[in-house]
Amino acid sequence: MNSSTVSDQSNTxxxxxxxxxxxxxxxxxxxxxxxxxxxxxxxxTPYGNRTLILDTLNYDQSIIxxxxxxxxxxxxxDLLHNKVGKHLDLEAExxxxxxxxxxxxxxxxxxxxxxxxxxxxxxxxxxxxxxPNISVDINLVEPDSSLHWLNSSDPEETFSxxxxxxxxxxxxxxxxxxxxxxxxxxxxxxxxxxxxxxxLYVNTGLTVTPVAASEAMIAFYxxxxxxxxxxxxxxxxCTLNDTNGVYLQDSVFTVYANADIQKTTxxxxxxxxxxxxxxxxxxRSYITLDSLRQDTLLSSSALLNHAELxxxxxxxxxxxxxxxxxxxAARLFKTDHWDSDSIAYIYTISSNKINNIDDTIKIxxxxxxxxxxxxxxxxxYEGIFFYLNNEYYDFNQVLIDPKNIALDIVYTKVxxx
Amino acid sequence: MxxxxxxxxxxxxxxxxxxxxxxxxYGLGEVGINYSVDAQGRGKSSTAYSDSLGxxxxxxxxxxxxxxxxxxxxxxxxxxxxxxxxxxDGYTGFKYGLLKFPLTKKGGIAxxxxxxxxxxxxxRISSDDNIASETRTSDGNIYAASMSVGYSFFKYSQLAIGxxxxxxxxxxxxxxxxxxxxxxxxxxxxxxxxxxxxxxxxGGITIKPIKQLSIGASYTHVGKMSRRKITNYMxxxxxxxxxxxxxxxxxxxxxxxxxxxxxxxxxxxxRYIFTADWMQYQFSALSTDFSFSPLYERAQVRPFNHYGIGxxxxxxxxxxxxxxxxxxxxxxxxxxxxxxxxxxxxxxxxYGATLGMGFPFTKYNNRLDIAFIVEHNQGTIYEExxxxxxxxxxxxxxxxxxITIAETWFITRGKYR
Numbered sequence: 001m002n003s004s005t006v007s008d009q010s011n012t013x014x015x016x017x018x019x020x021x022x023x024x025x026x027x028x029x030x031x032x033x034x035x036x037x038x039x040x041x042x043x044x045t046p047y048g049n050r051t052l053i054l055d056t057l058n059y060d061q062s063i064i065x066x067x068x069x070x071x072x073x074x075x076x077x078d079l080l081h082n083k084v085g086k087h088l089d090l091e092a093e094x095x096x097x098x099x100x101x102x103x104x105x106x107x108x109x110x111x112x113x114x115x116x117x118x119x120x121x122x123x124x125x126x127x128x129x130x131x132p133n134i135s136v137d138i139n140l141v142e143p144d145s146s147l148h149w150l151n152s153s154d155p156e157e158t159f160s161x162x163x164x165x166x167x168x169x170x171x172x173x174x175x176x177x178x179x180x181x182x183x184x185x186x187x188x189x190x191x192x193x194x195x196x197x198x199x200l201y202v203n204t205g206l207t208v209t210p211v212a213a214s215e216a217m218i219a220f221y222x223x224x225x226x227x228x229x230x231x232x233x234x235x236x237x238c239t240l241n242d243t244n245g246v247y248l249q250d251s252v253f254t255v256y257a258n259a260d261i262q263k264t265t266x267x268x269x270x271x272x273x274x275x276x277x278x279x280x281x282x283x284r285s286y287i288t289l290d291s292l293r294q295d296t297l298l299s300s301s302a303l304l305n306h307a308e309l310x311x312x313x314x315x316x317x318x319x320x321x322x323x324x325x326x327x328x329a330a331r332l333f334k335t336d337h338w339d340s341d342s343i344a345y346i347y348t349i350s351s352n353k354i355n356n357i358d359d360t361i362k363i364x365x366x367x368x369x370x371x372x373x374x375x376x377x378x379x380x381y382e383g384i385f386f387y388l389n390n391e392y393y394d395f396n397q398v399l400i401d402p403k404n405i406a407l408d409i410v411y412t413k414v415x416x417x
Numbered sequence: 418m419x420x421x422x423x424x425x426x427x428x429x430x431x432x433x434x435x436x437x438x439x440x441x442x443y444g445l446g447e448v449g450i451n452y453s454v455d456a457q458g459r460g461k462s463s464t465a466y467s468d469s470l471g472x473x474x475x476x477x478x479x480x481x482x483x484x485x486x487x488x489x490x491x492x493x494x495x496x497x498x499x500x501x502x503x504x505x506d507g508y509t510g511f512k513y514g515l516l517k518f519p520l521t522k523k524g525g526i527a528x529x530x531x532x533x534x535x536x537x538x539x540x541r542i543s544s545d546d547n548i549a550s551e552t553r554t555s556d557g558n559i560y561a562a563s564m565s566v567g568y569s570f571f572k573y574s575q576l577a578i579g580x581x582x583x584x585x586x587x588x589x590x591x592x593x594x595x596x597x598x599x600x601x602x603x604x605x606x607x608x609x610x611x612x613x614x615x616x617x618x619x620g621g622i623t624i625k626p627i628k629q630l631s632i633g634a635s636y637t638h639v640g641k642m643s644r645r646k647i648t649n650y651m652x653x654x655x656x657x658x659x660x661x662x663x664x665x666x667x668x669x670x671x672x673x674x675x676x677x678x679x680x681x682x683x684x685x686x687x688r689y690i691f692t693a694d695w696m697q698y699q700f701s702a703l704s705t706d707f708s709f710s711p712l713y714e715r716a717q718v719r720p721f722n723h724y725g726i727g728x729x730x731x732x733x734x735x736x737x738x739x740x741x742x743x744x745x746x747x748x749x750x751x752x753x754x755x756x757x758x759x760x761x762x763x764x765x766x767x768y769g770a771t772l773g774m775g776f777p778f779t780k781y782n783n784r785l786d787i788a789f790i791v792e793h794n795q796g797t798i799y800e801e802x803x804x805x806x807x808x809x810x811x812x813x814x815x816x817x818x819x820i821t822i823a824e825t826w827f828i829t830r831g832k833y834r
Contacts, residue, residue: 024785043502047799049443051553303605305604347657366654
């Protein structure tokens with residue numbers, strides 16, 4: 001055995017020994033880690049070096065610096081309903097068009113069709129007012145490419161463009177609680193729409209507007225409600241012949257609406273003495289709380305645990321449908337001008353559910369107030385605004401007397417260290 | 418294989434651990450922890466003595482007696498038990514890691530990471546009305562990235578001197594939770610991440626007036642440190658999360674006091690060593706009030722004093738004796754006065770007993786050291802007017818283990834082979 005072999009064996013033994021001890025060191029460490037991770041108690045005492053101090057603040061109506069009630073434009077291009085008529089100072093009309101005639105245009109070349117009759121069908125979603133009937137005017141929009149519009153077009157701009165560019169077509173009167181309304185259409189109008197598809201920018205649709213004397217409102221399901229059996233449509237009754245003019249059969253073809261826009265007009269002047277929150281002719285109430293930021297008790301480092309705003313409904317001025325359940329949403333807003341387009345808002349908090357029996361509304365606005373006290377004022381008007389849920393689809397209104405308002409805050413002060 | 422195991426072990430240790438003590442919730446937490454495992458086995462005394470294999474963290478002059486190159490890595494596992502609660506928590510984690518190299522026959526050098534302070538604590542304050550409870554946890558360390566050199570003079574090394582330059586780095590994560598019983602209240606969480614860095618310089622001397630007696634002393638001067646504090650104020654509920662971050666920078670602050678150590682070692686024979694140490698952290702001269710983790714309002718800051726005595730019976734390192742005779746046995750007692758004191762100046766105290774063993778392996782180049790320490794902490798941890806002071810009655814069981822190893826990559830030709 002030479003010296004290098006002895007040295008190798010010695011090194012091997014040394015290495016094995018080292019590995020064993022190192023492995024033992026490793027294993028003991030793991031065992032200790034497992035043991036020290038066992039469940040444990042915690043030192044618990046009613047006394048100690050508190051760094052978080054819980055406190056409360058209670059405010060009455062004096063916390064409100066100002067109230068501003070503002071109507072919100074209910075004209076939109078993405079509503080689930082199209083309203084037409086007049087109700088509670090709100091006047092509504094809508095624009096709709098039918099450009100997808102694929103049901104007819106896809107017929108086989110060996111088949112010809114002859115239109116026999118056509119009718120426009122709207123399906124009722126809701127109605128308001130005491131009148132049993134409602135009359136509406138149908139007006140055709142001029143087939144001019146400059147009046148082309150889409151389902152996503154801006155309502156104000158589109159209705160401004162077509163103003164004075166519509167032609168009276170017919171007046172229709174129908175029962176306001178009918179499930180659906182069928183309006184016969186002249187075949188040459190339908191044929192014209194078929195012959196000039198939307199890509200040529202000539203099928204600009206029709207408007208449905210209230211007749212002046214009508215004091216009711218009806219809502220039909222819109223294109224945005226989703227494709228289905230409530231989608232507005234034109235039903236066309238056709239006779240099908242072959243190319244030699246031999247009769248094949250009678251068929252009903254359906255052309256679904258593919259664009260609609262709602263426009264509303266509301267010229268009310270609102271009193272700012274109350275919180276005025278309503279659906280339909282939408283009103284939102286904006287309050288500023290400048291004095292909250294100035295309250296030295298509530299420093300910018302305070303953390304809010306709870307901030308319950310209690311509002312009491314004025315029963316005599318409010319009106320809530322017998323079967324309706326509402327919630328009021330609160331949002332933080334900031335703006336330099338009282339113009340709805342320039343108001344920025346964040347966060348949404350909902351109140352408890354309210355109905356025509358409850359008159360107390362509670363909203364935990366801690367998140368909104370936390371932002372207010374933790375951030376310096378940036379714009380002229382900053383505060384909270386309130387609006388009703390479902391505000392585009394119903395006609396309830398809630399009026400709140402600010403004299404009965406209460407704001408109860410629970411917050412945590414952090415001891416400066 | 419060993420290198421892989423070390424890497425794996427370190428990775429596990431970094432992510433292990435929880436919260437342990439109670440008084441560590443205040444200030445820097447625990448200090449006086451920079452002892453190697455063999456020194457801990459001797460009642461935490463090592464200013465005047467260290468053997469040729471282990472690393473001395475108290476007095477860099479003792480590095481002069483180093484004869485083996487290699488590395489030493491230590492872990493600590495502690496289990497806390499409070500009277501009336503039982504096991505409160507455990508912690509297992511990395512303690513220290515150093516590389517060591519002899520310099521000729523008269524000197525030594527070491528570099529690595531040493532512990533300076535440690536805090537793993539939790540404390541819950543429950544309110545009388547059972548509305549909310551505040552839980553505070555402190556978790557952090559300050560480590561020294563250290564480079565030490567020691568050198569001895571004269572034939573029998575009657576004089577040794579050493580210096581150490583340490584870059585202090587570390588941080589504390591202090592979390593305060595305010596938890597409400599009612600889910601309608603937003604919980605609060607304030608999380609502060611404190612980061613520190615700075616320098617400290619240590620000078621040490623060891624004198625052997627006679628062969629059997631050794632006297633050692635060292636002094637550490639801590640320079641000004643910088644501190645960065647990032648505080649995250651958070652509230653959360655089921656519907657929202659609010660967070661606000663605040664960052665503060667501090668420079669030229671003195672967070673850690675200077676330290677002085679004095680020790681004796683008596684060696685009546687070559688295998689028996691008796692040691693005694695006194696170490697003081699001069700906390701009372703510290704200008705800071707531990708603002709990152711404050712003491713309770715009425716507490717005082719006093720010097721931290723450690724007194725330790727110990728003995729060691731060295732094993733016979735020979736291949737011609739049974740293995741058990743090559744084991745090293747250690748024991749000791751210590752007493753500590755913490756820097757946290759009552760309004761009357763009465764400091765929190767620790768009484769401790771230690772046992773240790775050293776297991777040589779691989780021809781005595783390497784050694785596995787273990788130390789078992791039982792501590793009893795007692796004293797007042799909180800007082801306020803009108804209540805009986807809260808006293809601590811805590812047992813801490815520590816199991817420390819280190820492995821000092823001369824790996825293949827340290828074995829060289831010539832003198833160190």
